[in-house]
Amino acid sequence: MKGKLYLIPSPLGDGPVDEVLPRSVLEAIGHIQCYVVEEERTVRRFLSKAGLRGHIETLRFYPLNEHTAPETIESYLKLFDDGCDVGLISEAGLPAVADPGAALVALCHAHGIKVLPFVGPSSLMLALMASGLNGQCFAFKGYLPAKNEARRQALRSLEKRSQSAGETQIFIETPYRNDAMFADILACCSERTKLCLAINITCPDQTIVTHTIGEWKKEKISIGKRPCVFLLLA
DSSP: OOOOEEEOOBOSSSSOGGGTSOHHHHHHHTTOOEEEESOHHHHHHHHIIIIITTTGGGSEEEEOSTTOOHHHHHHGGGGGGGGOOEEEEOSSBSTTSSSTTHHHHHHHHHTTOOEEEOOOOOHHHHHHHHHOSOSSSEEEEEEOOSSHHHHHHHHHHHHHHHHHHTOEEEEEOOGGGHHHHHHHHHHHSOTTSEEEEEESTTSTTOEEEEEEHHHHTTOOOOOTTSOEEEEEEO
16 A cells, blocks of 8 residues: 655745645644655754644655656655655745656656645745736746846747737746846846736745836846746736
């Protein structure tokens, strides 16, 4: 008998866990002893806040991040033996969405292991909800190229796609490159194109603002290293 894979959301910020996660998630955490995680230190802190303080040392943690080899992920199938349930937790928000944990989910489906997703915060959907942009036709593009010219070319392509399909383009960036991304958007896109910056969603300093590029050029704003979702609609 194989155990199940529980997809466990984690908070986007450091606020109280019970304000952003439903009771069903907290109850599931109480019985799972084995976790596959993107970053163990972050997950230990999260589980401690979720009510497992004093019990963390009894849990088992296995890494799954961008550096984890496919054969290592394959080996995690044995974790489900003897009916053992496994929790998958990413760095923040929903596991397997813009997250390497998707590889384990796919593996479970291929081997008949039941996958159970839980409700939790998604920075992408929260940003789209609050942007005022097209929520019926949208695409998530993940991370754009890191090099300047390739990134600018990608931005021009996204704007063209948005204009032709009326499609909101959603993308993210490594926090230390946020301001470089913002500068490139202002330099590359039409002044009539709309841009939403959704910064530090669910945190006390949350900022979600939508302006045209022309309006953004008159603003003085630094995103800094705060997590940000970018949404573009031409």
